[in-house]
Amino acid sequence: MVFDSFADFLAMGGRGVYVWTAYGISAVVIVASMVQAVRQSTVMRDTLARQARRQQQTENTHESGT
Amino acid sequence: MTETANTALLTLASLACERDDRVLFSGLTMQARAGEIWQITGANGAGKTTLLRILVGLHGFYEGRCQWAIPRLQEELLYLGHQPGIREELSAEENLRFACALNGQAGDLMSALQAVGLRGFEDVPAAHLSAGQKRRIALARLWLSRKRVWVLDEPYTAIDQHGVESLDACLQSAAGQGTLVIYTSHHRVDGRVRRLHLAGGQAEVVS
C-alpha cells in the first residue's frame, strides 16, 4: 500500500474530495446502468409471460366454450 | 428469370407483416401474371395500403418473400399511393408534367386530363380543386404511356359514375395489352378480376 494508514488513504494528500467524488459518481452511474439493463430484461420477460398466460386462458375458455 | 406469358410476374410466398405489435396479415402466398387484374379488399386498417407499399418496395419490414420477375421493377411501375402525390401550389398540368418527367412517361397531357374530366381545370392551382379532382390529376397518368405494372391505392375513391366507367375501360384495355393491374377498392372492375381479401390477420385468394 502506498499510503501509511487508511486515514491517509482517504485524505489522498488533501485531494480526497475530488478523487472520491469522481469515483462515487462513476460508481453510481455504472451501477445504475447495469441495474436498469437487468431490470428491463426481467420486466420484459414478465410482461411476455403474462401475455402468454392471458392468451392461454382465452384459448382455454374459447375451447371449453364452443 | 425469363418472362414467358404464363410465368408469374409477381410471386408472394408466406408474406407476413406486423405493425404496432399487431399482425396485419400473414401466410399470404399468391402468383400474379401479366394481363391479370387483382382487386385487394379488406376493412380499413386491414393492411391494404401496407401490402401495396411492400409490393412497390416502399415498406421493407416484412417476413416471407416478395419477388418480381422484372429486373428493374421501378422502370416498369406506375404507383398511385394513398395520397394523390400532387402539390397544392402547382396547377394540374404542372403536377402532371412533373410526374411524367420523374417517372419517364410521355404522352399528350391535355388528352389525359380530358379523359379524367379535368378539361378547363389545367392551370387551376390544385389547392382550389376538390379532393376528387386532386386524385384525378394523379389518375391522368393511366392514360399516358403504358407501364407493365400498375399498383393503384383506392383509385375509385371520390370518382363519379362517368369516371368509374372510363376507369374500368382503361384498366381493362391496359390488362388486355399485358399490364398487371393491382388495385385496392370495394368496386369490382368485371367478372375476370381475381380477388385477394385481407381480414383478421389472414390473407386468402378468393378467386
Place this chain on the structure above:
Amino acid sequence: MRAFRATLMRELLLLWRNPAEIINPLFFFVMVVSLFPLAISPEPKQLALVAPGVVWVAALLAVMLSMDGLFRRDQESGVLDQLLTAPVLPVIPVSAKLLAHWLMTGLPLVLVSPLLGHMMQLPTLALEPLMLSILLGTPSLTVVGAIGAALTVGLNRGGILLAVLVLPLYIPVLIFGAGAVTTAVQGGPVDGVLAVLGALLALTLSLGPLAVAAGLKISSGN
C-alpha cells in the same frame, strides 16, 4: 438528368410560389443578429469581438430551422412516395431539391451577411471573408440538415428533434466558418481556413445526398 432538371425547376417554382419559405429564414437571420447589440452592448469594440460568432450562429440556426419544411409537405402529399418509387435513383431528385433549397435560403444569407457584419462593427477587411465563409459553409449546413430532416420527416413534432440530431454535426462547419472571420479580424491568413471549409463542403456534397436518400427510404418504412 431529365428528372434532376424537372425536380430543380419544380422546387424553384414551389419556393417561388410560397415566398414565406424564403423570407422567414432571412428575417430570422437579421433579427437574431440584431438581438446581440441589445443584449451585449452597442459599444463597437465589444461587438466586433463577438461579431463573427454571432453572425455565424445566426446563419446556422436560420438554415437549420428552414430544414424542417424541406420534406414534410412532400411526405404528407404523397410526393415522397412517388420520388422513392420513380425509375430514377432517389439521390438525383433529392440533390435537385437540396440545390433549389440552398439557392432560395442559403444564398440570401450570403448576400445579407456583409450588411449584418457591418452592423456588428466588423472591420471592412473582414466582410469579404465573412461572405466567402458563409458561401462555403451554408451548403454543408443544408445537406447535413437535410439528413436530419429525412430521418425525422415522418414524426409529428420533428422540429426540436431535428435540432438535437443536427447541431453536433454542424459544429465543425461552425468552428471553421466563424474561425475564418476571426482570423481575418486578427489579420491572419484566411485562405487556409477557407480551404478547410471547402474540404468539408466537398466531403458533405459527396456523401451527404446519399445519406439523405437513405434516410428518406428508412423514414418511408424500408
Place this chain on the structure above:
Amino acid sequence: MLWKTIKRGYHQLGSPRYFYRFSSAVLPWLTPIALITFVVGIVWGLAFAPPDYQQGNSYRIIYIHVPASSGALMGYVAMGIAGMVAVVWRMKMAEIMIKAIAPFGAALTAISLVTGALWGKPTWGTYWQWDARMTSMLILLFMYIGVIALQNAIRDPRQAARAAGLLAMVGVINVVIVKYSVEWVNTLHQGSTLKLVGESTINPAMKYPLLISMLGTWLLYAVNVMVRARTEILSRERRSGWVKQLVAAGGR
C-alpha cells in the same frame, strides 16, 4: 469448406436466437470476470500505484477517466459499424446491437466528463476549460443523446434502429472531424493547448493498473450490451415459438 463455415457463422451471428443462447452461456462467467478485473484495476490504481511527482494523488482519477473516455469513443464507433451493417446488409442482430450499445456509451461519456472536470479543478484550478479533449467528449455526449432521442421518437422498432444506425454512421465521421476542428480552434484562441500533465511521462507502475481498469470497463460494457440485447431480442421475437416456450418455462 471454409466458405461454408463463414456462411454458417454469418447466419448464426445474424440470428437473434443463436445470440440469445450464446449469451445465456457466456454471461454467468463473464459478469464476475468483468467485475473482478474492473475492481482490481481501480483498487490497484487507487491504493498501490505511486503518486505522481507533480500532481500528487489527484492524478488517480485517471484510472476511471481514461477507461470511460475510451469506452465511450469505442462504443460510438461500434454503434456506427453496427449501423452500417444494419442499413446496408439489413441484419436484424445489428439493429438490436445499435439499441443495446447506446445507453452505456452515453453513461461512460457522462462519467468521462464529470471525472475530467473533477480532475481539472485541483490540477488547473477550474472545472471546465473547453480544451480539445473535454470539448470533443462533450460533443460526443450530444451525439449519443441524438441517437437515443431519435430511437425513442420512432415507434416501429426496426425503423428506429435503422434510422439511429444511419445517424451513428454519419456521427462517426463527425467524431473524427470534431477532434481536429476543436484542436484547431484552441490554437486559434489560446495559443498552445495544455497537454495533460503526467500522461506522457506515465511510468510502468502507473500504466498496468490503467490497462487493467480499461479492460475491466470494456468487459463491463460487453456485459451491459449483452443484457440489453437479450431484452431487445425477447421484445422483437415475442411472436416466435422459441420465445414463447422460453418465457413459459420461465427459463434464464
